Amino acid sequence: MTDWGSVADWVSASATVAALLAASYAARVAYRQLRVLEDQEEYRQRAEKIRDASRVAVWVRIDAMSALPELRYVNASGMPIYDLVLWVATPEQTFTIVYVVDGPSAESKTMVRGTDDLQRQICESTYRPGWTQLLESGHLVCAAAFRDSVNRRWFRDFHGRLSEVEEQEDVGTRFAAHRVARFPRDSDTDGSRHPGPAG
Numbered sequence: 001m002t003d004w005g006s007v008a009d010w011v012s013a014s015a016t017v018a019a020l021l022a023a024s025y026a027a028r029v030a031y032r033q034l035r036v037l038e039d040q041e042e043y044r045q046r047a048e049k050i051r052d053a054s055r056v057a058v059w060v061r062i063d064a065m066s067a068l069p070e071l072r073y074v075n076a077s078g079m080p081i082y083d084l085v086l087w088v089a090t091p092e093q094t095f096t097i098v099y100v101v102d103g104p105s106a107e108s109k110t111m112v113r114g115t116d117d118l119q120r121q122i123c124e125s126t127y128r129p130g131w132t133q134l135l136e137s138g139h140l141v142c143a144a145a146f147r148d149s150v151n152r153r154w155f156r157d158f159h160g161r162l163s164e165v166e167e168q169e170d171v172g173t174r175f176a177a178h179r180v181a182r183f184p185r186d187s188d189t190d191g192s193r194h195p196g197p198a199g
Helices: 006-048 114-125 131-136 171-182
Strands: 056-062 067-075 082-089 094-102 103-112 140-145 151-156 160-165
Touching: 056 082, 056 131, 056 140, 056 151, 067 082, 067 094, 067 114, 082 114, 082 171, 094 114, 140 171, 151 171
Parallel strands: none
Antiparallel strands: 056 067, 067 103, 082 094, 082 140, 140 151, 151 160
16 A cells, blocks of 8 residues: 555645745746846946936027027036037038037037137038028038046937947047938038137
8 A cells, every 4th residue: 555645744745845936936026126126227327327428419500690500509417528529411511610628508508619610611611502491401410429527438419319439439430320321322521620619
């Protein structure tokens, strides 16, 4: 006759199996919670990393007085930015403006010296488009690259999207790729680069 064990043995075995199942379930719950915490920490670190850079923006509009493009900017980070390069692009032409440093500005305002440099480059060229029509049709756009106060490099594209620039990457190459994507069938003539302080 087969010995199936005593009732106590069955109870003990059942309790062991239940304990193993409970431990397995608890481990799965703990793992999921850990993943959530890791994701939250990664998001927090990312948000902290881009906090200052995300508060910097540059765009182009048409100056009502001169009917030429005007650069506007805001730097609400409270910290200066460095090595600021601005590209004002149309399907036929790109104008490049370089700043050594640009101080904080919580309110949006005209980038005076950058606008002066841009308009000087335009006046020295033979390029005479309808600027308002270009802007309204999305064919007058601005991109920017800069370093933040902790020496990270950033690129803000024609759509205003911000991305970090790898240390070995050339920002001019990144701009060129975005320009080709924006104006795929058009050639480009670069404007000259003139360093200067913020306006």
